[in-house]
Amino acid sequence: MIIDFSKKQKTIWRESVEAPHRWNISYGATRSGKTYLDYFKLPYRIRNASDDGLILILGNTKGTLERNILDPLRKIWTPALVSNISSNNKVRLFGRECYALGADKINQVSKLQGSGLSYCYGDEIATWHEDVFTMLKSRLDKPTSCFDGTSNPDNPNHWLKKFLESDADIYQMKFILDDNPFNDPDFVRNLKNEYRGTVYYDRFILGDWKAAEGTIYRLFADNPELFIIDKEPENMWFSTIGVDWGGNASGDAFIHTGFTKGLQEVIILDEHYKTGVKSPDEIYKDYVDFVRKCTEGHRIVECRADSAEQTLIQGLKVASMKERIPIEIKNAIKSEINDRIRFICSLMAQGRFKIMRRCSNTVNALQSAVWDSKSVEDKRLDNLSYNMDVLDAMEYSTEKYMKDIQNARLIK
Numbered sequence: 001m002i003i004d005f006s007k008k009q010k011t012i013w014r015e016s017v018e019a020p021h022r023w024n025i026s027y028g029a030t031r032s033g034k035t036y037l038d039y040f041k042l043p044y045r046i047r048n049a050s051d052d053g054l055i056l057i058l059g060n061t062k063g064t065l066e067r068n069i070l071d072p073l074r075k076i077w078t079p080a081l082v083s084n085i086s087s088n089n090k091v092r093l094f095g096r097e098c099y100a101l102g103a104d105k106i107n108q109v110s111k112l113q114g115s116g117l118s119y120c121y122g123d124e125i126a127t128w129h130e131d132v133f134t135m136l137k138s139r140l141d142k143p144t145s146c147f148d149g150t151s152n153p154d155n156p157n158h159w160l161k162k163f164l165e166s167d168a169d170i171y172q173m174k175f176i177l178d179d180n181p182f183n184d185p186d187f188v189r190n191l192k193n194e195y196r197g198t199v200y201y202d203r204f205i206l207g208d209w210k211a212a213e214g215t216i217y218r219l220f221a222d223n224p225e226l227f228i229i230d231k232e233p234e235n236m237w238f239s240t241i242g243v244d245w246g247g248n249a250s251g252d253a254f255i256h257t258g259f260t261k262g263l264q265e266v267i268i269l270d271e272h273y274k275t276g277v278k279s280p281d282e283i284y285k286d287y288v289d290f291v292r293k294c295t296e297g298h299r300i301v302e303c304r305a306d307s308a309e310q311t312l313i314q315g316l317k318v319a320s321m322k323e324r325i326p327i328e329i330k331n332a333i334k335s336e337i338n339d340r341i342r343f344i345c346s347l348m349a350q351g352r353f354k355i356m357r358r359c360s361n362t363v364n365a366l367q368s369a370v371w372d373s374k375s376v377e378d379k380r381l382d383n384l385s386y387n388m389d390v391l392d393a394m395e396y397s398t399e400k401y402m403k404d405i406q407n408a409r410l411i412k
Contacts, residue, residue: 008179009037017041020146021171025125025164027151028175028207031183031191035068035150038121039076042069043094045119045148053118053142054099057091060127061102068123070100103128109135116141122149130159153209157376161209176207190409194346197222199371199378212371212378216341219348221367228363229354232269237261239269239298241291242332242397243305244389245312251275252283253389255362256294257397263408266347266398268355270294271362273390280312284319291325300327304396307331332396338378340395343402352405362390 005013016024026034049055059065062085070091074082083092089111091100101108103122106129117139125133140147151160164172177188195201197219202210215221239258246252254272259265272290294300305313317329347353355362365387372379382388398405 003040004182005037006033006179006181008173008175009033012037012173013041015173016148016171017044022140022146022169024146024148024171025151026149026173026175027125027153027160027164028173029177029179030152030204031180031187032175032177032207033180033182034173034175035123038069038148038150039072041148042073042121043077043081045121045146046094046096046098049096049119050142050144051118053116053145055093055096056112056115056117056120056139057093057098057100057123058103058120058128058132058136059100059123060104062089062100063102065100065102065123069121103132105129106131108132112136112139115139116145118142118145120145120147120149122147122151125149125151126154126158126160133159133163153203153207155211155376155378156209157211158209174207177205190350194349196349198342198345198349200342200345213373214370216369216371216380217345217348217366219345224363224367226351227348227354228357229267230357232258232356233260233265233267233354235261236267236298237263238301239294240301240397240400241294241303241327242393242395243287243303243316244393244396245306245309246275246389250384250389251387252278252286253361253387253393254287254290255359255390255393255397256290256298256300257394258298259401259405263401263405265352265354266405268359268362268394269298270356271359271390271393273361273387280315283312284315287316288319288323288325291320291327292323295325295327303327303329304332304400305329306392306396307334333399334396335399335402337380337395339402340399341380343398343406344395346406361387362394365390 012026028034046055057065070082081094085091085100089099089101091098101111104127109131112135120136120140164170192205195205199210199212202208220227236258237260239256242255244253251273256270258267258269272286274286313329368386369391370381372381
């Protein structure tokens with residue numbers, strides 16, 4: 001295997017390994033090379049860590065730690081030197097017993113209490129619970145204790161950004177996407193297009209700590225006619241339905257979403273939206289009528305409904321059985337809202353998102369959705385000033401297929 005490093009990676013090795021600091025953090029763009037060097041730094045750090053403290057590997061979750069760090073390490077160094085994480089959170093790395101934990105929840109703090117650390121590695125630091133990081137500071141209590149870690153940038157008020165601006169002994173390096181000379185040019189071009197016109201371009205391409213502000217779906221809001229169509233594509237493959245329940249102040253939303261062959265495009269085909277006080281029976285009838293209309297000429301594989309209202313979901317199932325509608329109704333996955341937003345923004349930037357003109361409520365919601373200017377975190381404004389219900393229903397109908405759609409590049 002031929003191993004080569006970028007100019008920036010070589011600089012980091014000189015400045016953080018040959019001249020070690022207590023904190024060594026690389027942050028910036030995705031796929032910029034900021035983590036790759038660590039696959040070679042980790043063995044060096046672990047083999048040279050003092051025996052008077054524990055060795056800890058932290059990630060957002062143990063699952064992401066496996067995917068981002070341990071799996072690539074095994075491919076380079078073999079499973080003989082990189083074991084799996086055991087049930088007691090131990091993992092054997094390069095002949096040393098280490099601990100591997102998720103850092104996304106506050107209860108992980110208790111697993112750090114009372115344990116001195118000679119070395120710690122951290123993946124996706126900005127996704128951690130702040131209390132875990134705060135506790136970590138006091139656990140690096142050996143004379144030669146140090147920390148290596150990586151992170152994508154977040155908003156400028158993030159606690160990690162404030163730490164990086166402190167007077168602690170920190171060596172930090174910012175990465176932009178173009179710092180990685182080993183990326184395929186087509187991949188770089190595609191990635192830039194996917195984040196174009198969004199806050200994610202500033203963060204994941206330029207590596208900046210950028211606030212999420214203003215219009216969320218800016219590409220759509222600036223020119224909705226680029227996305228609105230009057231005729232369905234002829235290569236429709238299958239479709240789904242998303243359901244969100246509204247209260248008296250909002251409304252019940254049903255969204256019919258289609259997917260073209262090869263998951264190349266996502267098409268919002270039809271919508272139902274009704275506000276005001278409604279009896280359960282009225283909701284069930286509206287759903288049955290909507291599904292019957294949508295099944296004409298479409299293969300609907302499933303319905304995903306907001307899991308917050310299990311009684312209404314059971315009612316939909318009963319009504320569907322009575323009316324002999326053979327569409328399975330399941331709970332919505334309800335993944336992270338910002339992951340769902342980033343997915344739709346990416347599709348828009350690639351020209352892979354379309355919406356039928358008749359879906360006026362969804363069109364208006366996409367045009368008017370904004371970030372919450374009063375929140376220090378990335379948060380979609382939800383104050384009944386725009387139609388959150390149809391956006392949720394739209395996302396429920398697509399989120400099961402997000403990864404597969406992202407992996408299916410548009411075929412020209």
